[in-house]
Amino acid sequence: MAIACMLVISATTTFSAYLLKPIVDDGFVEGEWSTLYWYCAILVAVYIIRGFAMYGQTVLLAKIGNNVVARYQRRLFDHLMRLDIGYFTASRSGQLTAQIAQNVTGIRNLLNTTVAATARQIPTLVGLGGMMVFMDPVLSLAVFIIGPPMIYAINYLTRRVRGLAREAVEINSRYLGAMQESIQGIAIVKAFTMEDALSGKMSGLIGRAENRSNKIARVSERMTPITEILVGVSVAAVLVYAGWRASTQGVPPGSVIAFIGAMLFAYEPVRKLARVPVDLERALVNARMIYDILDAEPQQGDAPVAEALQVKEGNVLFDRVSFAYAEHMPVLHGVTLEAKAGRTTAIVGPSGAGKSTLFALLQRFHDLDDGKITIDVQDISLVTKHSLRSAIAYVSQHPYLFEGTIRDNIRYGRPDATDAEIDEAARLANAEEFILRQPQGYETLVGESGATLSGGQRQRLSIARAIVRNAPILLLDEATSALDNESEAKVQQALDRVMKTRTTLVIAHRLSTVINADQIIVLEEGRLVEQGTHRTLVRKPHGIYARFYRMQTEKTDDLLEAAPVDSGGAKRAPRTKETEERR
Incomplete structure (x- = not known):
């Protein structure tokens, strides 16, 4: 249903761009006002349909994403409960919890990014591109020239983001794990006046996490100026060519305006699709780290012929x-x-x-x-x-x-x-x-x-x-x-x-x-x-148990002799040989 809503959005976007040609040519150039009103009414209906489709897509994808997160959370917890004690001995509980909390949303982002790119951005771009070719094949060449440099930039940034994203998750996991442990052990922190030492340690981890996040932002956002520059050059080239053709060949402006409208509509899916590989790589890093946990096999399973224990006596x-x-x-x-x-x-x-x-x-x-x-x-x-x-x-x-x-x-x-x-x-x-x-x-x-x-x-x-x-x-x-x-x-x-x-x-x-x-x-x-x-x-006399017992009883007697007055105020009788033997 979400994909159907996305396809409706793609279709209405393409149709909206197409409507610009008859609106300009018939309504403005030819002066047919009844036709203009009719096309404007159609445009309003298109946007009403588009609005409901966008609402349905957003709500449905959110529901799907939340369900994916919930199912992976249940799956992770059930899997952790099946793992043996050795796995938890080798892992810091706070860091493991923080890593799961950070990475499980990566599965949702992976799904949303993939579905949105496949069912909305690509169909929209294909539809608008087809319309642009239909309107003016020559102008379309100016747009498609930006493809190769953009693909090269995307591949470069994707490789850079991959390593940075994993490092960021690991640093944030250490920070969140250390914070959880500090809160759980707050009594010891206060008792040993560890506040300054832990604050210094946390400040270092937070600083590393901040620097890593800043670097990811710098690398991943490099697509924005690259995309803007390429699109700006394309739009300028189209306008120059369209202006020259209109002035020298008398071509009606409707086709050019519809073409420019389609190109501007196409800018949004192009921009989002340019970010898809980078966003996918970050989401895949999260997903891989989740599957590092899910793929961990219990080292201590039941034997193939294991049967239920039958306790009759309990020896x-x-x-x-x-x-x-x-x-x-x-x-x-x-x-x-x-x-x-x-x-x-x-x-x-x-x-x-x-x-x-x-x-x-x-x-x-x-x-x-x-x-x-x-x-x-x-x-x-x-x-x-x-x-x-x-x-x-x-x-x-x-x-x-x-x-x-x-x-x-x-x-x-x-x-x-x-x-x-x-x-x-x-x-x-x-x-x-x-x-x-x-x-x-x-x-x-x-x-x-x-x-x-x-x-x-x-x-x-x-x-x-x-x-x-x-x-x-x-x-x-x-x-x-x-x-x-x-x-x-x-x-x-x-x-x-x-x-x-x-x-x-x-x-x-x-x-x-x-x-x-x-x-x-x-x-x-x-x-x-x-x-x-x-x-x-x-x-x-020389047994270990006897030695332990003597140590504990002598300690008790020493404590008793250190308090010679009983609760009634009478002095306690000193130990004699007879009482010692009886003891």
Whole structure:
């Protein structure tokens, strides 16, 4: 329909130029006023049709362009959700978001430019050119002489714009990404008085972006003076020739005026068509950068024979698992451990020992270098990732909330959860009390990344999200680290109730939270070095776990001795050999 409107515009433009000949010859030269009125009425009707056609073309192309943008936005987001963790690890999120926002409109511009050139400018130019040849073949030669130099100029400018446009997009992406990161980390910026340093950095990026945009404008707009000069020369040549012929040969002016009218009408499509290759090249740069993302293949797909995971009991086995994030930088070395169904397995060790990596591998965020992981004897590399992750509830050390309400964020754990189930999960996570104090209760918007809530509140919502998921396997990565002592005790009670019927793996630095675990795994430098219960491990005088435990308990005792007066005002009794042994 948009193309039909454009063809109508092209036809009315050509016909408008043609009407000038009978209007001048019959109306002005011959003095036939009735004929003049008739042709003027036709001209008004032509412009009415042209006006509605232009309105239809503009509205329809806008609708098509907006739909193209919307479809590519959906397509990009769906594709990004299918890519593996490694892609996002290698890309800066702010810069990636900015690049998508800039480039997705390039697809629309590409479509609009192509359609407008094909269905409107070219037919208009062909129609007017044909009419000019029909009116006066000799005069037409003066117009068509401008073609070769214009084509040469277009090719030159197109090559220049190609590289500049890509550089401009990349610089602008860096600038927008840096701005997004600065806003998200504004608390750190203020705390470390980084304002001046970041302002200097941003000023440099903005300056580079400004210079690049100015250079693109200088290069791409060079077509304007070139076109104007060539068209001006052509018009002048036509007028000189037409004047000479009218004075020496007595040719009626109607044909010449119609010819000049057609030539002036043709100037607009010529000017726009001259810019089409330059505009197309800029749009193609945007489109290519979008397809750089869309063409990125997930590095970690499902196996061709992958089936849905069937969890009957929930036994998890890491069998001689080895893994490295980068070559020659191994993180895990042949780790073998079993987390039995319905029991709690705690994983402890110093930072960098590989604890969080075990969780990432269990969820298949990465593929193993060697060994295998099974759930109820099913190799997780041979089941679908969706079914695997649907069987796991995960509470991160750093809770993350998404745009929406408190209820929305809990429901992300299981989209089909009822409001009653969400309320129950919030109660179990000790979150209901602070939720009900919010202005709209469960319908309160959480702000960007949950900025309106404290760290402990965000963590309790994260725990509620894991509870409502009702998955057979529960992963807790320092799940209570952000809570105060009172809230931690209440949430730990709730987790204890939830953990009884699930296979639970817990990462903990505070050993007081894993004393009651059914088994404790101790990792050091990517190797399993100790395994057992708290009672057995703490009795090993030279064991790593015992050393960690002594360090934490002695630190606690030091804090107690530093405050010798209790809440009732009585002095605390000093430690004796008997109390030390009992401890």
